[in-house]
Amino acid sequence: MADKFDVVIIGAGAAGLMCAAEAGKRGRSVLVVDHGKKPGRKILISGGGRCNFTNYDVDANNYVCRNPHFVKSALSQYTQWDFIAMIAKHDIAYEEREHGQLFCEDSAKDIVNMLLAECDSPTVEQRYRCDVHDIRKTDSGFSLTLNTDTVECESLVVATGGLSMPKLGATPFGYQIAEQFGLKMVSTTAGLVPFTLHKEEKEAFAELSGIAFPAVVEAEDGTTFKENLLFTHRGLSGPVILQISSYWTPGQKVTIDLLPDLELAETLTTMREKHPNQSLKNSLSRLLPKRLIEVLIARGDIHDKPLKQFNPKEITAMATYFHQWQIAPNGTEGYRTAEVTLGGVDTDELSSKTMEAKKVPGLFFAGEVMDVSGWLGGYNFQWAWSSGYVAGQNA
Ligand code: FDA
Numbered sequence: 126m127a128d129k130f131d132v133v134i135i136g137a138g139a140a141g142l143m144c145a146a147e148a149g150k151r152g153r154s155v156l157v158v159d160h161g162k163k164p165g166r167k168i169l170i171s172g173g174g175r176c177n178f179t180n181y182d183v184d185a186n187n188y189v190c191r192n193p194h195f196v197k198s199a200l201s202q203y204t205q206w207d208f209i210a211m212i213a214k215h216d217i218a219y220e221e222r223e224h225g226q227l228f229c230e231d232s233a234k235d236i237v238n239m240l241l242a243e244c245d246s247p248t249v250e251q252r253y254r255c256d257v258h259d260i261r262k263t264d265s266g267f268s269l270t271l272n273t274d275t276v277e278c279e280s281l282v283v284a285t286g287g288l289s290m291p292k293l294g295a296t297p298f299g300y301q302i303a304e305q306f307g308l309k310m311v312s313t314t315a316g317l318v319p320f321t322l323h324k325e326e327k328e329a330f331a332e333l334s335g336i337a338f339p340a341v342v343e344a345e346d347g348t349t350f351k352e353n354l355l356f357t358h359r360g361l362s363g364p365v366i367l368q369i370s371s372y373w374t375p376g377q378k379v380t381i382d383l384l385p386d387l388e389l390a391e392t393l394t395t396m397r398e399k400h401p402n403q404s405l406k407n408s409l410s411r412l413l414p415k416r417l418i419e420v421l422i423a424r425g426d427i428h429d430k431p432l433k434q435f436n437p438k439e440i441t442a443m444a445t446y447f448h449q450w451q452i453a454p455n456g457t458e459g460y461r462t463a464e465v466t467l468g469g470v471d472t473d474e475l476s477s478k479t480m481e482a483k484k485v486p487g488l489f490f491a492g493e494v495m496d497v498s499g500w501l502g503g504y505n506f507q508w509a510w511s512s513g514y515v516a517g518q519n520a
Contacts, residue, residue, distance in 0.1 A: 130156045130250075132520045133269060133278040135257055135298070137164040139240075139509035140492025140516075141284030145251075146243035147517025148282075154248045156276060158255040158269075161294040165237035167286070170293070171506070176233035178212070179205040179510070180503040181225035187504045189371050190497045191311055195472040196508065199480070203514035205507055215239045226502045260302060266487050280487045280520035282480075284513065287466025287493040288313060295460070299494035300469065306485045309471040311496040315463035316371040319362035320379075320454035327360060327455075329424055334358040336414045340365055341382040344372035351385055356417075360454065367501050370457055371467055381450045384412060390444035393432065397440070401433035405443075408432060413447075465505055470495040479519040480512055491516040 132148045134141045137159035145157045157164075168176055180187075183205045188196045209227070212219060217239060218230035229235050244251070252273070259270035266279040285299035300310055322330065333356035340354040342365045355363030369379055389412075396408050406429045409418045421427050427446065435443070457463070470490050474482055482488040492509040499505040 127268065127275040127277045128156075130154045130276060130278045132156070132280045132282060133158065133267070133276060134282040134284055134520075135159075135302075136284035136286060136492070136494075137161070137251060137253070138284060138286050138492065139165065139168055139506055140286075140494075140513035141282070142237075142240040142244060143510050143513030144282050144284060144489075144491050144517040144520065145249050146240060147514050148520050149244060149246040149249035151518070152248065153520070155250065156278070157244075157249070157251045158257060158271065159251075159253050159294075160256050160296070162253050164251065164253070165240065166293045167290065168236050168240075168506075169233050171233055172228050174233055175228040175230075176236050177222075177226050177228050177503040177506070178219075178236055179208050179227050179507045181205065181221065181227065183504065183507050187500045187502070188497055188508065189316070189467060189499075190472055192472050195475075195477045196497055196511075198477040199511040199515045200507070202478075202518075203511040205503075207514075208507065208510050211239065211243070215242065224502055257298070260305065262306075262485070280489060282489040282491055282516050282520050283470075283494055284491040284516075285494050287469060287498075288460045289315060289318075289463040289466055291460060299490070302488075303470045303474070303482075303490070303494075306482065306488060308474040308482055308485070311468040311471050313466050313468035315457050315459050315465075316467040316498050317367040317464035317501055318370045318457040318459065318462060319357060320360045320366055320370060320373075320452075321456050321458060322360040322452070323455045326452070329420055330356055330360075331358050333414070333416055333420060336417060337363055338383075338414060339385060341385040342366065342369045343380045343382075344369050345377045345379075346372055348372040354381065354383075359458065361452070364501055367464065371465075371498060371500070373454065375456060376453075378451050378453045381452065383417075383447045383450050385448075387412070388444070389447050390440050393435070393440050393443060394437075397432040397435060402431050404431055405429050405435070409447075464501065465493060465498045467498050468496050469493065472496050478515070480516040481519060489516040489520045 131153040267281045337355040341351045343349045350368040352364035491512045
């Protein structure tokens with residue numbers, strides 16, 4: 126005889142644990158299975174080990190999804206304030222960093238322990254190192270063949286996450302389940318990920334590795350972010366690049382304002398009046414890292430000479446160059462380093478109010494497995510909490 130549960134959840138990550146806790150509180154018998162050896166592995170490594178668990182300012186605009194309205198219901202059913210209240214209930218110390226980002230003061234372990242405590246109920250069972258070999262629809266729900274036995278359930282919740290960081294257990298299993306039940310997919314690609322550069326630029330800029338400064342980056346669709354830009358030995362990274370990568374497609378350029386906090390034409394004109402014999406290199410090195418200016422001169426992108434030799438037209442051209450520095454990335458570092466996966470189960474297939482598949486009663490999805498990706502800044506975990514909560518109320 127197969128073990129029977131009201132709810133089986135595949136994936137003991139952020140969304141799966143939240144869903145298990147909520148379904149358990151409703152008195153549902155719940156089994157959570159995960160092929161990994163422990164729960165919440167991405168939570169543990171997130172935010173440099175301190176987990177940026179949500180943000181004070183959460184809105185549908187902070188998400189990339191083919192249907193921009195889809196996230197609204199879940200985000201309002203379980204808000205950032207609900208999660209902050211849970212954190213407070215468990216006496217977890219947290220701090221606000223820039224842009225309203227909330228991090229644990231001590232360790233991301235606090236979040237995993239909190240979720241496990243919320244799941245601590247006689248009706249919630251967890252199994253690790255547990256593979257799901259087969260899923261079949263039955264008259265009353267679903268039958269799952271596990272590596273240990275066969276279990277049956279009324280509701281099945283798929284919370285297997287995205288493809289980023291395969292070494293932490295990411296698999297395409299959730300997408301395969303969606304396809305098995307005839308649900309459409311939005312094609313997947315790495316998001317919140319560093320850019321790699323073409324050979325010539327990569328070689329030229331490699332020596333700048335480690336240099337960071339604030340910049341505004343604009344994608345071809347007009348989306349802009351202002352945060353730190355970081356040169357790496359492979360290309361470009363830093364929060365501003367991770368953010369814009371979710372709005373970039375191969376072949377496109379990004380436009381970078383290297384000096385977003387000043388009007389370079391005005392600044393250079395003033396410098397020329399005060400220090401006419403000062404070189405362009407020395408003038409710009411007061412505004413940006415000197416090594417960057419040296420590399421741009423060495424590449425022949427800008428020409429060094431005393432400021433007095435620049436006419437107004439040349440100053441305008443120089444300002445345009447630094448305020449609209451264009452670069453065409455070669456690609457991204459891919460799922461190996463990406464924080465999220467763009468695309469996934471098409472949200473048109475799901476009820477935004479319950480997370481249930483419209484054409485497969487009893488089949489639910491939660492978290493990153495669906496076509497919802499948040500900005501950097503705690504938005505992805507907030508989606509996991511909100512969608513996990515909603516699935517947990519309805520599964
Ligand atoms: P998640 O990936 O958490 O969980 C999926 C679970 O399913 C895993 O436990 C996995 O083992 C399991 N699974 C997969 N395939 C399976 C199979 N075939 N059988 C059984 N189990 C299976 N976000 C944020 O808001 N703030 C932050 O600070 C960070 N930081 C961060 C750092 C890094 C390095 C990464 C890679 C990602 C982040 N993120 C983040 C993103 C965030 O971690 C991510 O969006 C959520 O963990 C998604 O939660 P899910 O529960 O959907 O998937």
